[in-house]
Amino acid sequence: MPGAPVTDVDPEAGRAGPDRPRRSGLPGMLDRFDELLGRPVNLRALVVLRMLIGPVVVLHLWPFLSDALDGRIYRDGFYEPYASWYPELPRAVYIGLLWLAAAAAVAMTLGLFVRVATAVTFAVVAYNLLLSTTHVHSNRAYLVIVLGILTMAGGPRTEVGPAWPLWLLRFEASIVYAASGFSKLVDPDWFGGTVTWLRTVHVRDELARSPVPGSVQRLLLERGFHTGAAKVIVLTELFIAVALWWRGTRYLAAWLAVCFHIAIQATASVEVFSYLAIAALVVWAVPSTRDRIVVIDPADPGHRRFAALIRWGDLLDRFRVVQVRPSPADVGPGRDGQDPADERPRLYVIDRDGTRLEGSAAAVLVLSRLPLTAWFALPLRRWR
């Protein structure tokens, strides 16, 4: 975002708080925790998350809206309220609220009336979820949590604010994988492969009709295959839950999480869970902006196209593009009798730690840090 500060504080950098006597023991720990949550950081990730969550909310509401269009709402059939005192609205008001929430979700994505739109979306989605035990699914619960934290975080009057919403979203994003993985780890049927094997056996007719090659189908129906596969699934979930917390493993964990959700989406009916969980990965971006510099030559059409790609895809505002027309001295001496001025100037990136990368290495770094291209570019970066 043009003009945004480049000196945002990194909440993960372990900076000391303001000058005041440090207490020891538990009070000291609480002080440090308090300081960590209140530390001002760039909240660009929340803006991006709001933008991505809007379509997820519409997708979530669609079955309710579709039923309403067909003249049915939840109470026309079996439902089970959590509490007798929970308010139930007249039919027209209920349906109106669902449409209002869908409109508010679109407004969230478009950045219109963001505070009100987020609050309305959260209120209606949460109200609808808690109307009946039959409405509650894990993906919907996660959606309500994310909307709730976004509502508590407020709107983007400024992109810099206290770090606590990010930490809370990270905790929730992590707990989804941790709780799921741990529940499977302690279940001998799950960790031993019985559950995944039986699920595959139960859908063998669909599997037979699928384009999956016969040899793969036979493998998937082997009991022994699931003894190993189940452990890989459980440990992957637990790895993602833990590895997202450390910078050294975060990119791998995020990349694995995307693979994991694509696999789940392809093999199971999970409503909006995959989209939501992938969107929520943006909260793991280091909350500082424009702290990587991309230097391009404005005279080079390839560089200009690359700069345009950055402007389009840099949702987290991580790059500052600087246009520099290199002098012959910068380009270096010509080779094979070429005029130095004819040699193609190289695009380069100065990373957060001052490292300078040039050419394709620079391009791969940039692509690996843009949300929409990261999943494709991260393996290239590792491979290089």
Place this chain on the structure above:
Amino acid sequence: MVAVVVVGQLVLVARGYWSDHKEFAFQMFPEASTWRADVVRVTAGGERIPVSKPWAGYRWSDMVATRGLRYPDVRHHADAGVDNQLAFLDAALDWVATHTPRDRETVYLEATVTYWYNDDDPRVVVLRSQDRS
């Protein structure tokens, strides 16, 4: 506020190990269990009439169209575990018993449920709605 959310979330995760519906506990794909049920209406005369037959203008498949309960006589995957499924079926029996005012003959509904917890041998439980009076 942060501490309240964190503690609350951890409590809900722990609660998932004993609650039927495991709300906010994020136990995804917990079982490969399956179930089926013979659901009948029991009349004052002692007749046991399958709910697969419409009665008094009611149709089970229209009234109970959610959470895999629409066709209980067909063996199904227990979507979020057997406990979850049995709790929903139990609640559905009560709901139907209390939302069918044109039915003048049924005393209660009863489901004889056979379930297979993962690859365990089948087990049978009988669920019964509240009496209609």
